[in-house]
Amino acid sequence: MTDAPSGERSLARSSAVMAGGTTASRLLGFVRATMLAGVIGTTGLAADAFDVANTLPNQFYLLLAGGVLNAVLVPQITKAASHDDGGDEFVNRLLTLSLAIVAGATVLVTALAPWLVRLFSDAHNHDALVLATGFAFICLPQMFFYGLYTLFGQVLNARGMFAAYMWAPALANLVAIAGLVVLRIGYPHQPAVTAWTHPMVWVLGGTATLGVIAQAVVLLIPLHRSGFRYRPVWGVRGSGLGSASRVALWTFAALAISQLGFIVTSRVLTRATGLLERTHETGAGKAAYTNAFLLFMLPHSLITLSVVTALFTRMSSAAHAGRPDEVVSDFRRGLRMPAVLLVPITVAALMFGPTAVHLVFAANSEAQTQAVAHVMMAMMVGLLPFGWLYLVQRVYYAYEDxxxxxxxxxxxxxxxxAVNLVAFTVEPGRAGVVVGIGQTVSNLVAALVGFALLRRRFGLLRLRRVAQLYARLGVASVLAAAISWPLVHWLEGTLPGGRAGAAFELVVGGGVYVLAALGLAHVMHVDEVRQLLDPLVRRLRRRPS
Structure with a gap:
């Protein structure tokens, strides 16, 4: 089966809607991260204390709700649409069971906050642990509302309503930004770990939690408009949830393994912060890693996630209908479509990494900027493998595997x-970079294993065109970097410091790089780039001289 152009256009429209919401949310997220860096810093014990606490609900949400529900809901709801009642009873039963599990888990992990903080942190500073525990008690209830957001959002996605799910996080960021404005106006900037008062803790942690609540509750509006009416339906016997529970158990096991690995990551990074604090040095700890990961996730969220989320619903329908050729065709789309932007972005990140970090976190010192930038660049090398693995996993989830x-x-x-254990042995200032390299290598190895397993399942995947696309984009991007590098180097030595200089360098130097990369890819007959540029070229040719 060929990759139909109409399918590309339909997928592009769905992806564009989601990308718009994700763009708004991510931009507000960067505003939030920039303000947070000004208020609490990107390195040091206080920054790590809040980061550990505010990360906990995300980790347990991923473990007990996010991945399980993402993997289970779309295929199950897609199948339920063929039921006599349109699947409403099935979906209500699944939602009731899921909400009960998430609510119980939230109560449990909140009660365990002091022990969880010590599990995820290797800092031996008593004041830092007390501060992190206070933040954790306020932040851990976010877990329930993350689950609610995922449940409501996946019901909407399965009904083809993608926009609200992607736009809702913008509201969470707005609420959190409001709390940071209060902190910025009324309290000292980047206070030491011993200077935090109860009102400061409640403003920062409380508004972060209120934002997550708003993100979930706002989805009730489009859910109601879609015609769906939730009513609790208890019990699983005879409901057809057996296959769903098997998927959930395997997904839970995978996420449990992931979180055990993250405990090692968190302890490596908090240990590095503690050691650096003792010697009054600046380097990448837990908070710096989180900010680097925020930058790393931007292209993945805007491009790969938007494309693959739309593809997942299509692949689930095709898998349920017994059309494997369509699944493989969409798999190839998922490899090709993001690559047009991700390959140039990967090269650009290596060239403009410190400048981009300086622009986003303008309040950072030069040492803090370099610490975050080096970790981000180590991650960015693995941007493509990260997306490949995400797509491979969705192919299997479409088959409820x-x-x-x-x-x-x-x-x-x-x-x-294994790489993180190596990070325990290096100088504390280099631990974050080693962790970033470990992320890149691990995703690359797993993605290659995933390709081999898909070939065993489906036969030939016909990836020759995909490989050619990556090769041509890679050559075009490297040549574009070589062309634009003298200009970038001159700008770095000429422009004044500060956010304005960084912005000018990115706009001018980055603009030259992008034009060169797209132009060279066009000359090298990259079809996806030619489809993007041909309408513009035709208009320019028609213009009178």
Whole structure:
């Protein structure tokens, strides 16, 4: 089966809607991260204390709700649409069970906050642990509302309503930004770990939690408009949830493995912060790693996630209908479409990394900027493999096969943990970069294993065109970097410091790089780039001289 152009256009429209919401949310997220860096810093014990606490609900949400529900809901709801009632009873039963599990888990992990903080942190500073525990008690209830957001959002996605799910996080960021404005106006900037008062803790942690609540509750509006009415339906016997529970158990196991690996990551990074604090040095710890990961996730969220989210619903429908050729065709789309932007972005990140970090976190010192930038650049090398693995996992989830993604997660965690253990032995200032390299290597190895397993399942994947696309984009991007590098080097030595200089360098130097990369790709007959540029070229040719 060929990759139909109409399918490309439909997928592009769905992806564009989601990318718009993700763009708004990510831009507000950067505003939030920039303000947070000004208020609490990107390095040091206080920054790590809030980062550890505010990361906990995300980690347990991923473990008990996010990945399980993402993997289970779309295929199950897609199948339920063929039921006599349109699947409403099935979906209500699944939602009731899921909400009960998430609510119980939230109560449990909140009660365990002091022990969880010590599990995820290797800092031996008593004041830092007390501060992190206070933040954790306020932030851990976010877990329930993250689950609610995922449940409501996936019901909307399965009904073809993608926009609200992607736009809702913008509201969470707005609420959190409001709290940071209050902190910025009324309290000292970047206070030491011993200077935090109860009102300061409640403003920062409380508004972060209120934002997550708003993000979930706002989805009730489009859900109601879609015609769906939730009513609790208890019990699973005879409901057809057996296959769903098997998928959930395997997905839970995969995420459990992932979180065990993350405990090692968190302890490596908080240990590095503690050691650097003792010697009054600046380097990448837990908070710096989180900010680097925020930058790394921007292109993945805007491009790969938007494309693959739309593809996942299509692949689930095709898998349920027994059309494997369509699944493989969409798999190739998922490899090709993001690459047009991700390959040039990967090269650009290596060239403009410190400048981009300086622009986003203008309040950072030069040492803080370099610490975040080096970790981000180590991650960016693995931007493409990260997306490949994400797509491979969704192919298996479309077939309600969560066992294979579990084995792939074992590969990721084993490789990343092995590299993280090496990070324990290096100088504290280099630990963050080693962790970033571990993320890149682990995703690459797991993605290659995933390709081999897909070939075993489907036969030939016909990836020759995909490989040619990557090769041509890679050559075009490297040549574009060589062309634009003298200008970038001259700008760095000429422009004044500060955010304005960084912005000018990115606009001018980055603009030259982008034009060169797209132009060279066009000359090298990259079809996806030619489809993007041909309408513009035709208009220019028609213009009178």
């Amino acid at each position: 969560a066992r294979t993604p579990f084995y792939l997660q074992l590969v990721v965690t084993a490789v990343a943990t």
